[in-house]
Amino acid sequence: MNTIKPLIEVRNLGVSYLNIKVISNIDFTVFKGEVFALVGESGCGKSTAANAILRILPEIASIDPTSIITYHKDDLNSLNLLAMDEQVFSREIRWREISMVFQGALNSLNPVIKIRDHFTETARAHGIKDRKWILDRARELLEAVKLDPDRVLNLYPIEMSGGMKQRTLIALALLLNPKFVILDEPTTALDVLIQREIISLLKDLKNKFNLTYMLITHDIALVADIADRIAIMYAGRIVEEADIYDIFYKPLHPYTQGLLMSVPKLGEFKEEIVTIPGMPPDYRNLPSGCKFHPRCPYAMDICRKEEPPIIKLDRERRIACWIHLR
Amino acid sequence: MSLSTTLSTLRLVSRIYTKSPSTIFSLIVITLYTVGALATVLGLVPPLPPAKGGWEYIYQPPSARDFPWYILGTDFTGRPLLLAIVRGISTTLAVAFLSAVITVTIGVALGLISGYLGGIVDEIFSIIINVALTIPTYLLALILVATLPAELKTNILVLAGILSITAWASLARAVRAQTLSLRKREFIDVAKTLGFSAWKIMFDEILRFMAPFIAMSLTLAMCNAVYGYTGLAFLGLMPISSENWGIQIYMAIRAGGALYSDRAILALWSPIITIVLLQYALINIAKTMEAIFNPALRVSYIKGE
Numbered sequence: 001m002n003t004i005k006p007l008i009e010v011r012n013l014g015v016s017y018l019n020i021k022v023i024s025n026i027d028f029t030v031f032k033g034e035v036f037a038l039v040g041e042s043g044c045g046k047s048t049a050a051n052a053i054l055r056i057l058p059e060i061a062s063i064d065p066t067s068i069i070t071y072h073k074d075d076l077n078s079l080n081l082l083a084m085d086e087q088v089f090s091r092e093i094r095w096r097e098i099s100m101v102f103q104g105a106l107n108s109l110n111p112v113i114k115i116r117d118h119f120t121e122t123a124r125a126h127g128i129k130d131r132k133w134i135l136d137r138a139r140e141l142l143e144a145v146k147l148d149p150d151r152v153l154n155l156y157p158i159e160m161s162g163g164m165k166q167r168t169l170i171a172l173a174l175l176l177n178p179k180f181v182i183l184d185e186p187t188t189a190l191d192v193l194i195q196r197e198i199i200s201l202l203k204d205l206k207n208k209f210n211l212t213y214m215l216i217t218h219d220i221a222l223v224a225d226i227a228d229r230i231a232i233m234y235a236g237r238i239v240e241e242a243d244i245y246d247i248f249y250k251p252l253h254p255y256t257q258g259l260l261m262s263v264p265k266l267g268e269f270k271e272e273i274v275t276i277p278g279m280p281p282d283y284r285n286l287p288s289g290c291k292f293h294p295r296c297p298y299a300m301d302i303c304r305k306e307e308p309p310i311i312k313l314d315r316e317r318r319i320a321c322w323i324h325l326r
Numbered sequence: 327m328s329l330s331t332t333l334s335t336l337r338l339v340s341r342i343y344t345k346s347p348s349t350i351f352s353l354i355v356i357t358l359y360t361v362g363a364l365a366t367v368l369g370l371v372p373p374l375p376p377a378k379g380g381w382e383y384i385y386q387p388p389s390a391r392d393f394p395w396y397i398l399g400t401d402f403t404g405r406p407l408l409l410a411i412v413r414g415i416s417t418t419l420a421v422a423f424l425s426a427v428i429t430v431t432i433g434v435a436l437g438l439i440s441g442y443l444g445g446i447v448d449e450i451f452s453i454i455i456n457v458a459l460t461i462p463t464y465l466l467a468l469i470l471v472a473t474l475p476a477e478l479k480t481n482i483l484v485l486a487g488i489l490s491i492t493a494w495a496s497l498a499r500a501v502r503a504q505t506l507s508l509r510k511r512e513f514i515d516v517a518k519t520l521g522f523s524a525w526k527i528m529f530d531e532i533l534r535f536m537a538p539f540i541a542m543s544l545t546l547a548m549c550n551a552v553y554g555y556t557g558l559a560f561l562g563l564m565p566i567s568s569e570n571w572g573i574q575i576y577m578a579i580r581a582g583g584a585l586y587s588d589r590a591i592l593a594l595w596s597p598i599i600t601i602v603l604l605q606y607a608l609i610n611i612a613k614t615m616e617a618i619f620n621p622a623l624r625v626s627y628i629k630g631e
Contacts, residue, residue: 054519056519102516108513110514121526125520125521
């Protein structure tokens with residue numbers, strides 16, 4: 001596995017909804033062939049970051065002009081995705097290079113359009129008119145996600161189970177042979193057995209088609225299973241970024257520690273699950289200094305006054321916390 | 327679509343339509359009317375004999391002469407009533423169908439565009455729809471027909487246009503409302519991300535979702551147009567002709583005195599029953615259409631529940 005070359009570099013990404021800033025100048029890099037996870041509570045900005053990469057933010061959103069998202073198409077070509085013309089982006093990048101498995105598998109397919117048409121229409125929207133090629137590719141992908149193509153192609157989404165729909169969505173995401181797939185909560189609303197199947201399926205597909213994943217989730221157990229590197233987000237900021245082992249065995253940021261504590265462990269009896277006290281912050285009225293300080297057990301004076309910068313601890317580890325800055 | 331899927335769809339449709347006795351009955355009625363209309367258009371139905379005035383010829387009781395055309399007796403011109411009724415099917419159906427198509431096309435197009443695009447387009451279209459809603463369709467049709475030159479009063483296209491002149495407004499409203507809610511659904515967001523054009527999302531993704539509703543609106547609009555067309559004739563706004571159900575009813579009352587004597591009783595009730603049967607069948611078909619267009623309902627038919 002080659003993890004040296006970056007595939008996508010996000011620099012200084014800031015997104016505002018109306019005038020409320022929901023992502024504050026975050027940086028991260030996804031390397032070729034890895035699974036990069038963006039983890040955080042609901043509303044921490046992780047889906048917004050993913051949508052910004054694919055440029056599917058709602059109309060009320062605006063991206064800071066200083067933001068740069070560089071996509072390394074191959075060794076020679078690097079593109080700034082945010083500076084591209086929408087027509088060109090839609091034709092050449094979206095779905096052909098970068099695709100997405102959407103949140104909420106159960107509602108992402110039009111229930112009255114056959115699966116066959118979902119495939120042909122998607123390909124047609126990207127200029128591919130060769131029906132035979134599309135159907136062959138659809139069959140290959142449906143088989144890869146362990147569905148029976150002859151049956152599934154003729155079904156309506158309404159006739160399928162949640163797991164089948166999620167597999168179909170994954171197949172649909174791979175239709176135009178992208179290199180980078182954003183998985184937005186790929187297992188939400190599925191039961192644990194199906195979750196496990198989907199995860200192992202995603203791993204297989206990654207090897208088979210040479211994919212790079214960016215996983216958006218709040219499910220830390222899922223992350224442990226599949227991710228290589230993790231960035232923890234809080235209130236639109238990346239507070240910690242590290243290797244999977246470091247996050248689980250040596251979490252540094254108090255928020256990361258709180259997240260891990262709140263996961264019940266098998267074989268352990270607890271009267272009450274440890275939770276992080278307080279509520280996620282209100283974007284219209286963010287606390288001063290470190291955005292986590294009202295909920296942080298180690299809050300110091302400086303945390304209330306100044307926001308900690310994100311610094312590099314070693315090669316793969318970054319953190320934004322005064323305790324570790326000194 | 328391959329032959330086998332076409333066949334299985336046909337089998338499904340036939341199963342849906344033969345499920346209850348009332349739909350079978352409606353299907354038979356519609357088929358008979360369609361055959362009657364086609365036969366008239368193709369010239370297989372004999373033309374009406376020349377009119378014969380005089381009390382001894384009009385509103386004759388049934389007889390077996392020229393079987394089967396005289397079994398309902400004669401009408402206000404001394405012509406065979408059954409033949410006149412049969413010859414009236416084609417124009418009535420043509421006006422009804424054309425009017426329904428016009429109503430549904432305008433209503434759906436305005437509603438979809440207005441609801442999906444929103445903004446200034448929605449503002450303008452909403453004003454047009456609201457103005458159309460405030461105009462009483464039938465009264466406007468009445469006035470328009472009354473002022474038409476005689477040769478246009480029998481023009482099918484003109485009549486269909488007049489009957490649907492503002493009838494599309496309520497449909498446009500309903501379609502706009504449904505579009506407003508559908509465009510917020512996740513699969514529409516997904517469709518946008520997949521690169522589908524606004525046109526395609528409106529007239530394919532959303533339209534398919536509303537297909538059962540639109541099919542139903544089409545048949546209901548046909549019902550309204552049948553009432554509108556025969557009603558205009560009944561009110562005496564059409565040139566006198568034997569081949570119009572509305573005029574047949576009108577004349578049975580006016581010339582035959584059907585409300586006071588039994589003599590023209592057949593001439594009064596035959597066209598009424600003809601109209602009621604057609605409307606009943608149309609509404610039944612509309613109801614069954616939902617099962618064909620809505621995959622969720624279709625599943626229960628496949629399972630035979």
